[in-house]
Amino acid sequence: MKNPGKYLLLLDPVDEILTLQETALSCFYGGEVLSQNHSSGIEELIRKKGHPEMIIADSKLAAILNHENIPYPIIATSLVPEEGLMDKFPGITAIVEKPISGSSFTYLVKSLTTIPHSEPTHVPVKISTLVRLGTGHFDLYLKLSETNYVKILHQGEPFSEADAKKLTDKKIYALYIRIEDSKNFISILEKGFGSSDGSLEEISFTIENLEAFEQIAKAMHWSPSIMASAQKSVGQAVKILSKNPNILAVLKKRLSNPSSEYSRHIGLLTYLVCAFSSSIGQVGESGQIKLALAALIHDVAVDDYYYENIKEWNKRAADPTDKSAETIKYRLHPFEASKLIRTLDSISPDVEQIVVQHHEEKYGSGFPRGLDSGRIGHLPALFIIVEDFVEFIDNGENIETSITDFITWGNAWYDTGHFKKIFQAFIENLKT
Numbered sequence: 001m002k003n004p005g006k007y008l009l010l011l012d013p014v015d016e017i018l019t020l021q022e023t024a025l026s027c028f029y030g031g032e033v034l035s036q037n038h039s040s041g042i043e044e045l046i047r048k049k050g051h052p053e054m055i056i057a058d059s060k061l062a063a064i065l066n067h068e069n070i071p072y073p074i075i076a077t078s079l080v081p082e083e084g085l086m087d088k089f090p091g092i093t094a095i096v097e098k099p100i101s102g103s104s105f106t107y108l109v110k111s112l113t114t115i116p117h118s119e120p121t122h123v124p125v126k127i128s129t130l131v132r133l134g135t136g137h138f139d140l141y142l143k144l145s146e147t148n149y150v151k152i153l154h155q156g157e158p159f160s161e162a163d164a165k166k167l168t169d170k171k172i173y174a175l176y177i178r179i180e181d182s183k184n185f186i187s188i189l190e191k192g193f194g195s196s197d198g199s200l201e202e203i204s205f206t207i208e209n210l211e212a213f214e215q216i217a218k219a220m221h222w223s224p225s226i227m228a229s230a231q232k233s234v235g236q237a238v239k240i241l242s243k244n245p246n247i248l249a250v251l252k253k254r255l256s257n258p259s260s261e262y263s264r265h266i267g268l269l270t271y272l273v274c275a276f277s278s279s280i281g282q283v284g285e286s287g288q289i290k291l292a293l294a295a296l297i298h299d300v301a302v303d304d305y306y307y308e309n310i311k312e313w314n315k316r317a318a319d320p321t322d323k324s325a326e327t328i329k330y331r332l333h334p335f336e337a338s339k340l341i342r343t344l345d346s347i348s349p350d351v352e353q354i355v356v357q358h359h360e361e362k363y364g365s366g367f368p369r370g371l372d373s374g375r376i377g378h379l380p381a382l383f384i385i386v387e388d389f390v391e392f393i394d395n396g397e398n399i400e401t402s403i404t405d406f407i408t409w410g411n412a413w414y415d416t417g418h419f420k421k422i423f424q425a426f427i428e429n430l431k432t
C-alpha cells in the first residue's frame with residue numbers, strides 16, 4: 001500500500017527525464033509521485049495536499065519556486081554546472097547534474113526521505129510513454145487490484161496510438177511492467193537520451209521514393225488520412241529499429257546509396273505496404289507497423305548484385321532443380337533475415353513470419369519452404385500482394401496501366417486463402 005499523504009514532486013520540462021525519474025521512484029518509494037513539465041499551479045497544489053517530502057526540479061523551474069521557509073529539500077537538476085544557484089536560492093538543498101542515472105537518482109531519494117519503502121511486484125509506465133517508445137519492450141500488465149495484474153500485451157508487440165486511445169477512453173492512464181523488468185526498462189530510458197543521432201530517419205527515404213509513392217497514391221485515390229496513417233506507421237517502425245544498434249548499422253550501410261535499386265525498392269515498399277493495408281481496412285496500426293518493419297528488413301541478406309537482376313534470381317530460386325551455390329544462397333535469404341530479427345529487441349514474432357514467408361506462393365511454388373496458401377499467414381499474404389503490385393509498377397509503362405494490369409491479373413491469380421480475402425477487400429475499396 002502507498003503511504004497516504006506523503007508525496008514527491010518532480011518538475012522537468014523534458015518528459016523523457018520525468019519518465020526515468022518516475023520509473024526509478026516507483027520501484028521503491030512508498031509515497032505518491034507527482035510530476036509535471038511546467039511550474040504553474042504548484043503553490044496551489046502544496047496548499048491543498050500539504051508540503052511534499054521533497055521536490056526534484058530542473059534548475060530553471062526550481063528557481064521559480066517560492067524559496068521562503070521551505071521545510072522540505074529541493075534538489076535542482078541541471079545540464080550544466082550552475083554556480084551561484086544555491087547562494088541565490090537558499091531553499092535549494094543540492095544541485096545534481098543531468099542526465100542523472102536511475103541508480104544515482106534512487107540513491108539520492110533514498111538518502112533524503114524517511115518513509116518506509118514499498119516492495120511493489122509491478123511498476124507503472126504511463127500510456128503516453130508507451131506511445132513514445134512505440135513498442136512494449138516488456139510484457140505489459142493491466143492492474144486489476146493492488147495484488148492482481150493481468151498481462152495484456154506481449155513483449156515486442158507494437159504499442160500504437162490506437163491502443164493508447166482504447167485504454168485512455170476507459171480512463172486507464174498507465175500499464176505495468178514486472179519489477180524484474182524495471183532495471184532494464186530504466187536502462188532503455190537512459191540510453192534514449194542523446195541517441196537521436198543514431199536514428200535511421202536522416203537516411204530514411206529519398207525524395208524520389210516519396211514522389212513515386214505519392215504518384216501511386218494519387219492513382220489509387222488514397223485519402224489524406226490513409227497517407228497520414230502510412231507515414232505514421234513508417235515513422236514508428238523506423239523508431240523501433242533505431243533502438244536496435246545491430247540492425248541500425250546494417251540498414252544504414254545497405255541504404256547508404258539512396259538511388260540504388262535496393263534503397264528504392266525498400267523505401268517504396270515500406271510506404272506502400274502501410275498505405276495499402278490502411279486502405280483495405282483489415283489491418284490496424286500495429287499490423288501496419290509490423291508490415292513496415294518487415295519491409296525494412298526483408299531483403300537485408302540480399303547483396304546488391306542480386307538486386308540488379310532480381311527477377312531472374314526470383315525465377316531461379318523458385319526452380320527446385322537449380323542447385324547452384326548462388327541460387328541456394330539467394331533462396332535462403334528470407335531465413336537469413338529472420339535469423340537476424342530473432343537477435344533484436346522488441347520485435348514481434350509476426351514480423352519474422354512475414355519476412356520468412358515473403359517469397360512463398362499459393363500452390364507451394366514459392367521459396368524457401370514451398371508453403372501452400374493455407375499455410376501462408378494474413379500479414380505475409382498482404383505483404384506478398386504488395387510486392388507483386390510493386391513489380392507491376394516497376395514493369396508497366398505508366399502507373400495507371402500498371403494498376404489496371406495488376407487488377408486483371410490479381411482477379412485471376414488470388415483465388416485462395418488470405419490472398420483471396422485481401423484482394424477482394426482491395427477491389428471493393430477501389431469501387432467506393
Ligand SMILES: [Fe+2]
Nearest residue numbers: 298299358359
Ligand atoms: Fe526477398
Ligand SMILES: [Fe+2]
Nearest residue numbers: 269298299387
Ligand atoms: Fe521485396
